[in-house]
Amino acid sequence: MATDSPKAVSAETALAGTALAETAPIRRLLPVIVPALAVGVVSALVLLGVSVLAEKLQDVLWVTLPDALSIGRDSTLWIIAMLTASGLVVGLLIRAVPGHGGPDPATTGLVDPPLAPSVVPGLLLITVLTLAGGISLGPENPITAANIALAFWLGRRFAPGTPAMMWIPLAAAGTIGALFGTPVAAALILSEALASRGRPGALWDQLFGPLAAGAAGALTMNLLARPSFDLPLPAYTQPSWGDLLPAVVIAMAGALLGLAAVYAFPYAHRGFRALKHPVLALTLGGLLLGLLGALGGSLTLFKGLDEVMELAADPNGWSAGQFAVMALVKTAALVIAATCGFRGGRIFPAVFVGVALGLCAHALVTSVPVALAVTCAVLGVLLAITRQAWLSLFTAAVLVGDVAVLPILCIASLPAWLLVTGRQQMQLHEDGTPLK
Template sequence: MTEPEPGLGQNRIRTLAVLSVPAVLIGVVSALILFALDELSRQLQDLLWDVLPHAAGIDPDGGWWIFGMLTATGLAVGLMVRYLPGHAGPDSAAAELGGSALPLKVVPSLAAVAVLGLAGGVSLGPENPIIAINTAVLTALLARFFRRVPARLVLGLTMAGTVGALFGTPVAAALLFTGMAGAMAGPGALFDKLFLPLVSAGAGAAVMTTLGGTMLPASIPEAGSPGGWDVLAAMAIAPLAAAFGLAGVLAFRWAHRQFRRLRSPVLFTTLGGALLGLLGVLGGPLTLFKGAEESEELLHGQGESFSTLAVLAAVKLAALVVAAAAGFRGGRIFPAVFVGVAFGLAAGALLPNIRADAAVSAAVLGVVLAIARDGWLALFIAVVITGDVTVSAMLCLAILPAWLVVTHAPHMVAEDDGGARPA
């Protein structure tokens, strides 16, 4: 066995310790920008969906207000994409989480359309634009004050810090980065490569928790450990939910091509907004917005019927497809969680002897896996949605048939060729 070079371990420890300073900074700034963007969107949402309709004597849950607001949001987003400097960056439909840093001049327009989409009721989450915004800002910031930090490392740490802030825990970032650790620079053990992302994610999570907690507040009341029938049901529900999610992926790829035939972003985002308005009228207020608070409301609701829950799942999936394909800037994970919650509750309505947390967590696992195509992230969110770590063994089994369903299916990315990608 070859002996390690003298001092190699000490040099690695020193490097990690020194780089922990910019890693903490990245996590803190990532969380602060996320909090500011989310708070701004909440204030604008209150104005658009509470203050204005009540001042005009209109029911904000009525069909005309929902249709009109989403159509107007689509038109406004299209005008911003067409005419603002930077054009709100690349289309979220053609990008997965992460990527190269955007120029700083793109940040204002991207932030504007992201905030408007979140506030206007568009069925997309904040993850894609906030990661892009944080990456642009922090790359420029560290290039000025920490010039010796590699740009690729800044990208990875920014993504980790933002994911940690989004979910209020560094665990999600750690799981996400286990599949990406080989891309981190330098030799060493896996945890060495995860060390700095965990520092950044931990700092981001701590700041976000201090400011306002997680952006995924939904959880199912605890019901004890799952039994044998629950495990079998989860292994059936997860692949069915994954297939349901893949139907949305295929529809998205077709819809994206059709929208782009209109060429002008003003036209296709306005049309997309109008279609979202019609879907909002059909599904009601629960199917609007990113889906985090709405998932919690659905989980703690009055126990809707199977048909109602099935409609909610279908409408939200259709809204996600339209929003992602029509040029709005946003992520797909949060609305995918709502689709999974509705699908799981519908399955539970058909199988009343199966625990709700087993059905819901398995369905969330399947839908998120199909939409995001990341097994670790899907497992993490499925566990978080239950608030009970004892379901993890059941979900580790349920993900196996679900992965077989999605492994060779196309990804929810417009320019994807549909081929299989490494797990």
């Protein structure tokens, strides 16, 4: 992987590069504000541009083209053909573009050392095609990587006096803030990577710039696109002691399903790597995703954010079995898409898995409030797949926009975390062995 930083620089080292000196007077924090705001705005614009292009292309591929050919948009044949073609085209692009679209996505996390700027155009093009083609991956990983690369490159050239590693958390925070529409998500995620130095205020000194970047990214996105994660579910207004047991059981069920994906991850990656050719691996991956899409239906395609809104709008519109099939199909699709070489993130598909699993639990036991079932299932799945506790709690809670669910979510997270902590992660070393 080509970077502008020494190869020895790890993601944690890069993030730690923003740590201020032992004393952090205001004069050290004020100069961070302007570059942080600028990085946040640009990060949001990159995300918005990729999202708009992907949506336009998606309409062409999944609406205009099948209508022109008089083929049903949800046709099994069209789903299989389109996903297989997506795999072939992405594979050819990865082979052709400079830097080959970055490193093997199975070996990368959400925040990594910066890529070379020459890699960014190809990575963004591949991301647009992946999102539009119906692949079960989100935009967060490649967009964050692209924004980090751009911020790091531009920052070193136009502000050479600033610490080089400062730009990485700013770009990560700006992207995450734009993705979730709030800087809180950026602060929570980065707080797990930034270590305080044992003195009051140290953590917030380190989060000062990233929080400003996250706020700028979130505000830019809210002004231009108004993203919403609030699912149209019945409000959870009457917490009770009786909800504790089902909350814990559902969260642990979500964690177990997520762990199944995590443990299948290296085996799937090994199988695709054995093909020894990215075009062949991605074409086969696209074919498998097409077959899964034909089995699970069109709702199991794409990154999953719009699709969970459709599920939540009619929680009684499918049976428990249908919800279970969708959760399993999306889980398998996430594993295949993330191991065969498609560039994309895992958070949004994992949210879909959790929502489908939660709706399945509610359909099986209707006395469990639907909002509670959904949020607890999302919590468990995200804990296993991301291993980010703050992110998991935040995402689960924001789906229903009701603080009444937070105390039960916190309790449900404890046994689910004990189930996943210390186990292998959904990320691999370059030799294919899983991170612990």
